[in-house]
Amino acid sequence: MNIIDELEWRDAINQQTDAEGLRELTNTKAVSLYCGVDPTGDSMHIGHLIPFMVLRRFQLAGHRPVILIGGATGTIGDPSGRQSERSLQTLEQVQENVDALTAQMKKLFISEDDANQVRLVNNYDWTKNINVIEFLRDFGKNFSINTMLSKDVVSSRLDSGISFTEFSYQILQSIDYLHLYKHEDVQLQIGGSDQWGNITSGLDLIRKKEGNEAKAFGLTIPLMLKADGTKFGKTAGGAVWLDPKKTTPYEFYQFWANTDDRDVIKYLKYFTFLSKEEIEALAAKVESEPHKREAQKALAEEMTRFVHGEALLEQAKRITAALFSGDIRSLTADEIEEGFKEMPTYTATNETKNIVEWLVDLGIEPSKRQAREDITKGAISINGERVNELEVDITAGHAIGGKFIIVRKGKKNYSLVKLV
Known part of the structure; x- marks a missing residue:
């Protein structure tokens, strides 16, 4: 199955800049592609995972993924999805977050068993030496203010106000795509639906700098909402983090195990690497035996294993089983502290x-x-x-x-x- 066909079956495509061209490209060669994350914190949460799971699917299909940590863009802040200015972090805090996210990415996406190793890059490396004159002459001249204002991410902020700093974010992200196109042979950028404007700006810059024949593409992933219309990944206690110190493996496991029947198959498609046949079998179980919650158990196991590994998955299952059966004495003190963290x-x-x-x-x-x-x-x-x-x-x-x-x-x- 072509990677694009698989993503369509998993309902993981929102927009494409050239669907026919991208399908042809992925059929003829191993494509280098990238997805980025800004170091606004020292851990990703599960919402951040969505585009990176798509990146991983490309990797498993034989393509060459690049993960960009935004050491530069993280210092100014992406205005996407916000109605007010971000509070700027110190350069020292940004670097600490870069280090933490880099370690997290290596744990999740880099393995000696992978034939196509993920490459990790930091956009601070190619932007730190650009002076303001170069920025304005070499890059700013290629951006129309009218076009920039028409982008959803900017137009949604005009009433509340947007600083020049955040307004310039799409220029910096466009420079990223141009740099990776020229130096890493990257021809595809993927991101959440809120990144469409930034992605298309990057494509415009590539064509202005490299010519209209430059083959580069963009793809976004749909906004993830729960069946009740609320935002995915949030609980009463806040975000569900990938860092086990922020969200314990037991809490992480329970989040997925408590998925609504109406959402579980969608999440299995989005987040797991189970085959079409396996997911369809679980979908049939949801219809015929929903009380057994086999799909939810499979989802919780797959996700906890992927993020935290086999040992912590087994610990989460042991805590779950002990609480269900009442066999509390089978748990260690550490497991009790984890399992009862949110209880009175x-x-x-x-x-x-x-x-x-x-x-x-x-x-x-x-x-x-x-x-x-x-x-x-x-x-x-x-x-x-x-x-x-x-x-x-x-x-x-x-x-x-x-x-x-x-x-x-x-x-x-x-x-x-x-x-x-």
Whole structure:
């Protein structure tokens, strides 16, 4: 299957500058292509992954991907999708973010097993020595203000205002494409739908500098929305990060495992490298046995394995299974800390105390009467074991790893108690 045919089946194409020409090019040669990300933070989130998964598909189809880290463009800020100016970061902070994203990209997309290795580049390397006169004469002269104002990314900001700094972003990104076209043989830029204006500006610059016969193309990926119309990748707690320190592998796994039935096949197409036959089989399962959530489990496993590796996937599955079964003692203290990160947390001393008093003192139960009632009804569990007796004492020996006691009230209300 041609890579363009595969992307169309996966509903991963929004716009193309020359669909027929790109199909012909990818049929006749291994194409060099690029996608970029600006170092606005020290980690990507799952929304950033969308175009890079397409880049990876090109790689697996035999093409030559280039990943651009925007060490230069990141210093001024892309106005795309914003209604106000970004706060400029210091050059030192931008460099720290560049280093962090470079390490993240290497982990995700560079492997000794790949025949077509991903090349990592930083646009700061070819822009740092351009002086303002060169910028205006060699590049600015090739851009029409009228055309730049007509780009959606700029026109959407005219009412609220846009600085010359952010206005010039599309010129810098165009310089990137020209540089990669000339020095890395890059003929295709891909990006999110909000990058269409920047991509077409780059193509215009290439043709003005290299001639109308220059073969270069642009492709964008559709905006990702959930079935309920809300933005993909956001939770009540914020973005879902690729950095395990920001979003733990368990939380990452749970995000995908909780995908709506209406979205799961779309996400399998977008984010996984499962075959058409495998995805269609899972789609049939969603229709016939939705309660088994096999498609969601496959999605969660594929994504967690891709981002965090096999060992952390197994840890996330172990935490999930323990919480489902109530077998809390099978978890280590570190796994408990990860699995209960977002749950209500209380602090207790390690002194021995009757369970009724202990629950009330912590605030897990509102009164001794309610505590006694819940215990006698079997509604309280300590570390997965139901407590029925009112005379039970809670001691330091209950703490898993000497650190944590897990209280479950009812079927789903978990609390994490930290011993100090």
